[in-house]
Amino acid sequence: MLREQYSEYLRSEELPSVWCPGCGNGIIVKALVNAIAALSLRRDDVVLVGGIGCSGRTPFILDFNTMHTTHGRALAFATGIKLARPELKVIVAMGDGDASAIGGNHFIHACRRNIDLAAIIFNNAIYGQTGGQLAPTTPQGKRSTTSLLGTIEPNFDLCKLALGAGAGFVARTTVFDFHELIETLTRALTHKGFSVVEALTPCPTYFGRMNDLREPYEMLHYLKDQTIPQALEDVPDEAAQMKRLPTGIFKDEQRMEYTELYSQLCKAAKGAAVSSSE
Amino acid sequence: MPERKAKAKKPRLIQGNEACTYGALYAGCSFYAGYPITPSSEIMELMSRELPxxxxxFIQMEDEIASISAVIGAAWAGKKAMTATSGPGFSLMQEGIGYAAITxxxxxxxxxQRWGPSTGQPTKTAQGDVMQAIWGTHGDHPVIVLTASHVRDVFEMTVTAFNFSEQxxxxxxxxxxxxxxxxxxxxxxxxxxERNLIERQRPARADGFKPFKDLTFLPFGAGARFNVTGMAHDEDGFPAQAAEADRQLRRIMNKIHQNVEKVALYEELHLDDARVLxxxxxxxxRAAENAVEELRAEGVPVGLVNLKTLWPFPDFLFERxxxxxxxxxxxxxxxxxLVREVKRAVQGRWLTVEHLGRVDGSxxxxQQIVEAIHQLTGTKIPKEGVQQC
Amino acid sequence: MNTQISRSRFSKDPVQIRLSGAGGQGLITAGVILAEAAVVDGKNVVQTQSYGPEARLGASKSEVIISTKKIAYPQVTKPDILLCLSQDAFEKYFPQTNSDTLLILDSGQIEPQASDGRLIYALPITETAAATGSKVVANVVALGVMNALAGLVMPSSLREAVAKRVPERFRALNEHALEAGEKLAEPLKNRKETVA
Incomplete structure (x- = not known):
């Protein structure tokens, strides 16, 4: 994609973003713009909803209908928007804290409803904006400013969580795999139903500094080394998965989507109301 | 309180929660998100039947935080939206109410309201959430707080709530x-x-629309691609600090408080010659109304002010x-x-303010009001009016 | 139209009615039906109820105030009529009555303690309901009794209210219950019986 085409989607007056040098969030944004351009979505028809944290700043820099919401609630706001205007394409940019800690409840219920939202989880495995604290996604043993001796907590596998909760489309990739990221996001945006894309992204400022991966390239290599393109069911055991996280599109299945079901419900309710008044 | 009865219309026996639902639908509410909680659930149940x-x-969300968030999202997608809850759920909504206020x-x-704090007594009544309604979310913020006294009033005040929120x-x-x-x-x-319904003002054009400049509003998808944020923001919805944050906060507070005389609704009885109010x-x-009748019959010059709007507080009423x-x-x-607000509004004046509180869920x-007034005035039937204290 | 029938035999306006019993005896429904009938009569009415632990165990109550004037305070302060369908309810609410209160109780459920010589209508309400088809309609039998004795609402309005508030498949049963209640009270209409 050419620079001019790319900038068409950006709010240049809001650049540069607040993101640190070496942060991977810009790569996700670039991939997202590529996917939206590839699908020729009209900017007026796209609503981009963000949560709180570094990823939550995404709505500010992209020229769509944008909403920067509260911590963890982006999916609930987006659910309201989508139900009110099903014809709009609603994309949610969340952090791993948004999705798995404070907003974990909203995440599992959005999956369960299978409402047509594209949820992109910017997973940097740490709380970046607040200064590098432990996240539910921080791998066991890794350090953060609230787990200096290495965390004793096991980390969430967000894709398994999404699969278990019923999302129609579930995928994981990394910013290291830029073209795969574009392809995955394109398919997620095409999917009718709740789609989850977990994008692993480096935070050299906090995760890197706390875990001897100070240089951005070191962190990118870490992401590459920590992941393996593999189907979830092919992973021999939990221990193996902890070592190398599978990536790929784990699920892309069509099932009745929430706003379509709701529209059917309205027709049934109207029919019932008419027949009872006759 | 005018008892207006249209001749042609047949009266119906309806519940307070039903009246609230019908009022919302009458006002044009087309989005409801909520979570079950006693004693508000009938509103949600009726909405689930009527809206489709x-x-x-209609959507039943996973909790009250999600409910208020979905309501705000729907409002920005152009809907008149509402939720209903009770004490514990209302506390959970405070985060979203703050977001709604700043945006x-x-x-x-x-x-x-039910007896609280916490789970309290879910099926017992209280008026314990007045301060939470006014000050519940963090930071200085604008909010309008209304109340109602009887079932028809619930209908009317629900319509009014939508009108004020839109206006x-x-x-x-x-x-x-x-x-x-x-x-x-x-x-x-x-x-x-039969009732005047207010819709949010649309700007003349989408081009160059500033979503946080004044009361004009455009929803998402109407051609103006703006940003909405809970951060302090400028007129375009992008982060603002210091002077601009100060100016914007004062603007959103003033739009309510400068209109206090339009927003602060109340009813009055015998205000002209009352010695005790x-x-x-x-x-x-409703108990106060009966008490006034009884006391007047005894010859006690008592009057009544029934506040329909609790916030912004009608200081002007007490000044006058x-x-x-x-x-x-x-x-x-x-x-x-609310007695604290009353005391604040009359401070510096030669007035005695007494509180009568009841917290057993009934x-x-x-009779309690009659007795309190007898005690307050120190005489059962004052001959020459009430003594100044 | 015979307005004589609809005039409450209590000259009181408003008239305050308390329906009490145990949770599950349908007292809230009875209150709603009575209130609905008063609306059919063109009266002002307020119906309130007591929920909570009381609704599952022990005494439960539903209150109705009927008036031609505006009703301000919505709850019963001094009951003009007290219906009791359970011993617990009787013990709880009897002390809040006075000598003017019309007392109606289920003789099959309640054994009044030594009374103060007060007039009490004690009738086999639940037994009558069971004979009509089901104990479940004791609430509607009681309504029939109460209205026959007190003339609170037009009998036709009460029928209309039953039809409105009772699901279709139980309508006939409830209509019979109402009739049975009215019949049960018939011999007592012009005399007062003292119990205990």
Whole structure:
């Protein structure tokens, strides 16, 4: 994609973003713009909803209908928007804290409803904006400013969580795999139903500094080394998965989507109301 | 309180929570998101039946935080939206109410109060959430708080809540209580067109629209690609600091407080010659009304102010009180909440303000108010009016 | 129209009615039906109820105030009529009555303690309901009794209210219950019986 085409989607007056040098969030944004351009979505028809944290700043820099919401609630706001205007394409940019800690409840219920939202989880495995604290996604043993001796907590596998909760489309990739990221996001945006894309992204400022991966390239290599393109069911055991996280599109299945079901419900309710008044 | 009865209309026996639902639908509410909680659940149940018939949206969310968030999202997608809850759920909604306040999102939050704090007594009544309704979320913020006294009033005040929220782009909280929510009364509901309905103002054009400059509003997808944020923001919705943050916060506060005389609704009885004034609101006003009747029959010059709007507080009403008034009694189903505002509004004046609180989950009775006034005035039937203290 | 029938035999206006019993005896429904009938009569009415632990165990109550005037305070302060369908309810609410209160109780459920010589209508309400088809309609039998004795609402309005508030498949049963209640009270209409 050419620079001019790319900038068409950006709010240049809001650049540069607040993101640190070496942060991977810009790569996700670039991939997202590529996917939206590839699908020729009209900017007026796209609503981009963000949560709180570094990823939550995404709505500010992209020229769509944008909403920067509260911590963890982006999916609930987006659910309201989508139900009110099903014809709009609603994309949610969340952090791993948004999705798995404070907003974990909203995440599992959005999956369960299978409402047509594209949820992109910017997973940097740490709380970046607040200064590098432990996240539910921080791998066991890794350090953060609230787990200096290495965390004793096991980390969430967000894709398994999404699969278990019923999302129609579930995928994981990394910013290291830029073209795969574009392809995955394109398919997620095409999917009718709740789609989850977990994008692993480096935070050299906090995760890197706390875990001897100070240089951005070191962190990118870490992401590459920590992941393996593999189907979830092919992973021999939990221990193996902890070592190398599978990536790929784990699920892309069509099932009745929430706003379509709701529209059917309205027709049934109207029919019932008419027949009872006759 | 004018008892207007249309001749042609047949009265119906309806419950407070039903009246709230019908009021919302009458006002054009087409989006409801909520979570079950006693004593508000009948509102949600009726919404779930009624909204789909007209292609309105009903959704039962996973909790109250999600409910208010979905309501705000729907409002920005152009809907008149509401949720209803009770104490514990209302506390969970405070985060979203703050967001709605700073983003100037029109929406309605109904709180049917029950005995608290915490789980308290879910089926017992109280007026214990007055301060939470006014000050519940963090930071200085604009909000309008309304209440209602009887079933038809619930309908009317729900319509008013939507009107104010649309007109001023502000979250409006309607405080009901367990007794009012569950009580049934004969009511004649207005026909479509009988009440004035206010819609959010549209700007002349989408091009160059500034979403946080004034009361004009455009929803998402209408051609103006702006940003909405809970951060301090400028007129375009992008982060602002210092002077601009200060100016914007004052603007959103002033849009409510400068209009206090339009927003602060109340009813009055015998205000012209009252020496003792009962300042009341919500369900308690009904006991006060009977007490006034009884006391007047005894010859006690008592009057009544029934506040329909609790916030912004009608300071002007107390500033204008005549010299004839010497005693104020504030009966509430709490241990002293709105009475603080009354005291603030009359400070520096030669007036005694007394509070009558009840917190056993039952209503204050007319007899309790009569006795409180006898005690307050120190005489059963004052011959020469009440002594100045 | 015979307005004589609809006039409450209590000259009191408003008239305050308390329906009490145990949770599950349908007292809230009875209150709603009575209130609905008063609306049919063109009266002002307020119906309130007591929920909570009381609704599952022990005494439960539903209150109705009927008036031609505006009703301000919505709850019963002094009952003009007290219906009791359980011993617990009787013990709880009897002390709140006075000598003017019309007392109606289920003789099959309640054994009044030594009374103060007060007039009490004690009738086999639940037994009558069971004979009609089901104990479940004791609430509607009681309504029939109460209205026959007190003339609170037009009998036709009470029928209309039953039809409105009772699900279709139980309508006939409830109509019979109402009739049975009215019949049960018939011999007592012009005399007062003292119990205990």
């Amino acid at each position: 018939k007209t292609e309105g949206v 100037e999102t029109p929406c309605v939050i109904v709180n049917s 001023y782009r502000v979250p409006v909280i309607l405080l009901l209580d367990e007794v009012l929510s569950h009580m049934r009364e004969n009511v004649c509901l207005p026909e479509p067109g 009962i300042v009341t609101y919500g369900i308690t006003s 009180l005549g010299q004839n008034v010497s005693h104020l009694l504030v009966p509430e189903l709490n241990l002293g909440q 209503l204050i009775t007319p």
